Amino acid sequence: MQATELTPASHGVCPPATHLSACLECDQLLDIPDDQPRPRCPRCGAAQAPFQPFDPTRPLALALAALILAIPANLYPQMAFSLLGRPNAYTLAGGAWHLIDVGFWWVGALVLVCTLVAPLVLLSLIIGTCLAWKLHLPSSWIASGLKLYHQVASWVMLDVYLLAVIVSVVKLKDMGSFELTTGFFCFVLMLVLLSVAMVSFNTERFWDLWEARRAGH
Amino acid sequence: MRAIDRGLCRCHVCGKLARHPGDGSYLCPRCHTPLHPRIPYSVSRAWAFTLTALIVFVPANVFPIMTVRKIDNTIPSTILAGVIDLARNDMLPIAIVVFIASIAVPVFKLVGIMFLLFTVQRGRPINAAQATNMYRFIDLIGRWSMLDLFVISILVTLVSFGQFASIEANIGASAFAGVVVLTLLAAESFDPRLIWDLQEPTP
């Protein structure tokens, strides 16, 4: 059974400049003003998605830039360690593959998903849905992309990986010669762009746009 | 006023506020995801993940997570031994970071989720703001436990010079990865709205 849609008249409690919403963490009904950049729930303090107008151009540009940087960040080694003249290099795929290769497929797969697969899928989803929106592609494509985004986002752990690099630097610096290489600097830039892109990609407002276009406005 | 008191439900996928009058299954009018006023079986699912994590937590800490081999010696190290080793070698700040990420965070998460589950099941009103802060903290810190696994991945790859010097992953790492994923799933299954429902008089 499909739930009935709420029309503005059916709740009748909010003035035109606010939107009725419910807090995800305490279920409080909220009237969120249009112009508030960081609305919070008055009862439990949880951050709510803002109702400011959403333009897919910004996340699209940021995600494209991040995806371009992801190429050198993954092709070039991020770290090099050498002992008595013999160097070893680290790439995200190489590290995870090494673990899988020596039999730790479960840890390797987890590392691969959190540092490589999830970020790349997430960037592709931002780019894909925003482009599909701009090119007026079928709305069901955008819907599937937005649903998938919702599931992938929590597995992106690049910030944790960044801390792991710092810990590794400290652990290895006395053992041999360690250096951070080109790939790592591209990676840090990519991480910054990805984070900003994720913040600007307000999926709830994207759904609003999607719904409005579908209704033929 | 809660959304559930007005027969409303917010779609957890697209954020749409839709009518959900009482029992029965309804689909979101916008994205056609099944609507749930509360996460279904939240408490039992969270318990299942937490108890499994608690069991896996034992091998994760008892067995070594990696072994450092040099020409003259082989040193397997558990999570705790790794932290102590860092602290002994004058790397106290990093030792503290690793201790927090690999030991304090999983322990706090397991204890915290069990506390929240007990509280919700007991059904008496509590300081909901404090309990919510605890839930948010658990949710926020959980992913940082992946730290040690990423470090292992980096060390194992960089320090592989045959019999000369090498670092190998051990079974403890697999168990630890299990703990991290299970506690993440437990936190995800727990519905924080249940904490606030305790404040409402039961209908």
Ligand SMILES: [Zn+2]
């Ligand atoms: Zn709230």
Ligand SMILES: [Zn+2]
């Ligand atoms: Zn929906």
